[in-house]
Amino acid sequence: MTPPTARRTLLRGTAATAALATAGLTAQAPTAHAAPGRPTGRGPRIGILLYDGYSLLDPTGPAEILARVPGASVTMVAERRGPVRTDTGDVAVVAERSLAEAGRLDVLLVPGAGNRGTIGAMGNQTLLRWIRATDRHTRLTTSVCTGSLVLAAAGLLDGRRATTYWASAEYLEKTFDVTYVPERFVESGKFITAAGVSAGLDMALHLVARLTDDDTARAVQLAVEYDPRPPFHAGDWRRASAELKARALKLLEDSQV
Amino acid sequence: MTPPTARRTLLRGTAATAALATAGLTAQAPTAHAAPGRPTGRGPRIGILLYDGYSLLDPTGPAEILARVPGASVTMVAERRGPVRTDTGDVAVVAERSLAEAGRLDVLLVPGAGNRGTIGAMGNQTLLRWIRATDRHTRLTTSVCTGSLVLAAAGLLDGRRATTYWASAEYLEKTFDVTYVPERFVESGKFITAAGVSAGLDMALHLVARLTDDDTARAVQLAVEYDPRPPFHAGDWRRASAELKARALKLLEDSQV
Numbered sequence: 340m341t342p343p344t345a346r347r348t349l350l351r352g353t354a355a356t357a358a359l360a361t362a363g364l365t366a367q368a369p370t371a372h373a374a375p376g377r378p379t380g381r382g383p384r385i386g387i388l389l390y391d392g393y394s395l396l397d398p399t400g401p402a403e404i405l406a407r408v409p410g411a412s413v414t415m416v417a418e419r420r421g422p423v424r425t426d427t428g429d430v431a432v433v434a435e436r437s438l439a440e441a442g443r444l445d446v447l448l449v450p451g452a453g454n455r456g457t458i459g460a461m462g463n464q465t466l467l468r469w470i471r472a473t474d475r476h477t478r479l480t481t482s483v484c485t486g487s488l489v490l491a492a493a494g495l496l497d498g499r500r501a502t503t504y505w506a507s508a509e510y511l512e513k514t515f516d517v518t519y520v521p522e523r524f525v526e527s528g529k530f531i532t533a534a535g536v537s538a539g540l541d542m543a544l545h546l547v548a549r550l551t552d553d554d555t556a557r558a559v560q561l562a563v564e565y566d567p568r569p570p571f572h573a574g575d576w577r578r579a580s581a582e583l584k585a586r587a588l589k590l591l592e593d594s595q596v
Numbered sequence: 597m598t599p600p601t602a603r604r605t606l607l608r609g610t611a612a613t614a615a616l617a618t619a620g621l622t623a624q625a626p627t628a629h630a631a632p633g634r635p636t637g638r639g640p641r642i643g644i645l646l647y648d649g650y651s652l653l654d655p656t657g658p659a660e661i662l663a664r665v666p667g668a669s670v671t672m673v674a675e676r677r678g679p680v681r682t683d684t685g686d687v688a689v690v691a692e693r694s695l696a697e698a699g700r701l702d703v704l705l706v707p708g709a710g711n712r713g714t715i716g717a718m719g720n721q722t723l724l725r726w727i728r729a730t731d732r733h734t735r736l737t738t739s740v741c742t743g744s745l746v747l748a749a750a751g752l753l754d755g756r757r758a759t760t761y762w763a764s765a766e767y768l769e770k771t772f773d774v775t776y777v778p779e780r781f782v783e784s785g786k787f788i789t790a791a792g793v794s795a796g797l798d799m800a801l802h803l804v805a806r807l808t809d810d811d812t813a814r815a816v817q818l819a820v821e822y823d824p825r826p827p828f829h830a831g832d833w834r835r836a837s838a839e840l841k842a843r844a845l846k847l848l849e850d851s852q853v
Contacts, residue, residue, distance in 0.1 A: 396660035396820065399687075403653035403793065406684045407847045413686045422679075422690045427663045429670045430656075431690040433679045484821075505821055523825045535821025536660065540794065545827045554843075557830035561844040563653065564741075564762055564792025566831030567824035568780045570802045573814035574823030586811075587818040590664045 382410025383445040383550050386473070389415050389423040389434050390466060392456020392595075396536050397483040398432065401448055404543035407559045408550050416441045418465060426453035428596035438469040443476045446546065451484025451504060451536070453595040461492040471495065479546060480530050483539035487532040491515040499527040504535040505576035506588060521577065537574075540565065639667025640702035640807050643730070646672050646680040646691050647723060649713020649852075653793050654740040655689065658705055661800035664816045665807050673698045675722060683710035685853035695726040700733045703803065708741025708761055708793065710852040718749040728752065736803060737787050740796035744789040748772040756784040761792040762833035763845060778834065794831075797822060 385405050387398045398415065406413045417423045417434030424431045449470065452460065460466055470493040474480045482490050487503040488511060490496050500518045502525045503511045512519045524533040524542035531549075533542035544565070548556035576584060642662050644655045655672065663670045674680045674691030681688045706727065709717065717723055727750040731737045739747050744760040745768060747753050757775045759782045760768045769776045781790040781799035788806075790799035801822070805813035833841060 394660065394820075395656050395663075399652050399656035402687055403651065406652070406682075406686060407851050409847070409850060411851075413684065415687060425663075427670065429663060429692070430659055430672060431692075433688040433690060435686070435688075505818075523823070537797065537820050537822040537824065541824065541826050548827070553828065554840075555847070557828045558840055558843040558847050560826060560828050560830040561762075561833060561836050561840055562848050563794050564831055564833065565794040565826055566780070567794065567798065567826065569798050569817060569822055569824065570805070571810065571814045571817050573817040574821055576818060576821065579818050583811075583815055583818055586815040590666070590812070590815050591819050593666060594664045594668075 382408055382412070383478070384443065385411055385413045385446040385448070386416045386441050386444040387413065387448045387450065388466070388470070389417040389432060389450070390452070390456060390460045390463070391424060392426045392452045392459060393423070393450045394452055394456075394484060394536055395425045395427075395430055395432070397450030397452075397486065397539055398448065400537065400540045401481075401483065401543035401546070403563060404540065404547060404559055404565075405446070405448075407562055408547055409555070411550075414441065426456055426591075426595040438465070441469075441473065444473055445477060446479045446481065446550070447473050447477050448539075449482040449486035449489050450539070451482070451486045451488075453591065455595065457485040457488055457507075460489045467493040478529060479549060481532065481542065481546065483533045483542065484535045487511065487517075488514075490530070490532070491517055496527075496530060496532075499530055500525050501527060501530070501532040502534045502538075503532065506535075506584070639665055639669070640735070641700065642668055642670045642703040642705070643673045643698050643701040644670065644705045644707065645723070645727070646674040646689060646707070647709070647713060647717045647720070648681060649683045649709045649716060650680070650707045651709055651713075651741060651793055652682045652684075652687055652689070654707030654709075654743065654796055655705065657794065657797045658738075658740065658800035658803070660820060661797065661804060661816055661822075662703070662705075664819055665804055666812070668807075671698065683713055683852040695722070698726075698730065701730055702734060703736045703738065703807070704730050704734050705796075706739040706743035706746050707796070708739070708743045708745075710848065712852065714742040714745055714764075717746045724750040735786060736806060738789065738799065738803065740790045740799065741792045744768065744774075745771075747787070747789070748774055753784075753787060753789075756787055757782050758784060758787070758789040759791045759795075760789065763792075763841070 402413050415434045416436050422431035484504045487501045497516045500520045508519045523538045533539045547559050659670050672691045673693050679688035741761045744758050754773045757777045765776045780795045790796045804816050
């Protein structure tokens with residue numbers, strides 16, 4: 340947006356330049372866009388499935404973290420290319436590739452959604468077929484929130500331990516041959532499922548470790564300053580009152596289209 | 597994606613229907629899309645500024661949380677409508693409105709970015725003018741990560757306490773009349789700044805409390821199951837080795853276009 344000249348003027352020859360450099364905010368040459376510095380193509384190919392009504396943080400939290408894996412490519416995939424709207428209808432992330440264009444993936448991540456989106460994905464045979472076909476070649480097949488219901492609907496979690504959104508745990512166990520485990524993320528062979536929404540961040544750090552090593556995962560954690568300190572302590576459904584749970588579900592329902 | 601008939605077939609009359617209802621996953625009528633259930637327009641108007649090279653989680657984490665505020669609208673805004681790409685170049689979120697179309701906002705959130713994006717935004721007078729003009733009418737003007745550098749460049753943080761991305765703290769203090777405070781988020785009048793990337797989640801819960809009340813914020817926290825349990829403990833830069841910090845910044849640099 341700023342022409343390179345203005346950028347250089349802003350920073351060149353000032354005390355700020357040195358400070359900015361120290362801070363890791365070094366002014367890049369205008370050619371940085373085209374520079375071959377980014378080693379794409381040598382790292383894991385990570386595909387995140389978008390479908391109508393997904394919850395925004397489910398794909399974007401893990402994408403932020405997984406994008407820092409050296410050489411990784413992170414691609415949003417959907418039935419068709421183009422914007423895919425979230426459960427609230429307010430926000431859209433762009434699917435860069437259609438299912439047919441996604442190709443082989445090293446990691447597949449299926450996000451969760453509100454009721455409408457989850458039910459839609461669980462009954463969408465095109466999506467489920469693609470998930471099954473893609474899973475044949477993945478190193479890791481993963482989900483966030485009710486994404487595990489979609490993996491289960493695709494038949495991939497039979498006989499496995501898994502987690503899901505707290506309010507969907509009973510449904511998961513009653514509907515599929517799956518043992519629900521109330522952890523932030525649950526690993527069962529190459530299938531790794533995360534609990535609700537924000538749990539995708541915790542799982543994603545684990546995925547980084549699986550794809551690289553613990554020290555790289557620690558560096559990624561620092562890179563995204565993931566030192567969580569929520570100002571309230573109400574995120575654990577096992578300690579929540581029935582009233583709070585009802586209120587949380589009502590807020591979700593009211594915010595979704 | 598799934599026709600309503602198939603959806604009903606999937607769920608009607610099975611034991612799963614009851615379980616799904618219990619789980620809060622009630623099958624919605626096909627008219628749910630058009631239902632007047634969503635009280636948009638009566639709650640706060642929240643605008644999140646996108647600009648080339650922002651970091652994906654900075655706007656999307658808070659958007660996920662703020663969207664649950666009763667009646668809230670969350671709108672992604674940018675110089676022009678359409679997809680705006682992140683620092684990695686892999687992912688784009690759609691700006692629903694241009695700066696000129698954004699109108700008055702109750703809450704403005706400015707995300708952070710990689711070096712290129714931050715420098716670009718700090719030198720983009722069109723953005724800075726819009727930020728200043730919008731701020732005149734906000735209840736809360738907020739930022740995540742290096743978004744506070746952009747607010748400072750707009751002249752809004754003079755004489756204030758604020759936070760930013762850990763690696764940019766020194767630059768913030770040396771360049772602007774701002775006192776850096778190493779907290780997850782820092783409140784200074786109506787200006788609330790968050791630390792790096794994931795700190796936007798913590799700040800957003802605080803914003804929910806400011807916009808509503810503590811009990812609603814707790815319900816939102818449970819709604820997004822924000823009970824963080826990262827598998828590593830490397831997110832606090834004050835306890836990180838120089839080697840880990842260098843490695844984190846290198847991972848960021850290598851992953852950005």
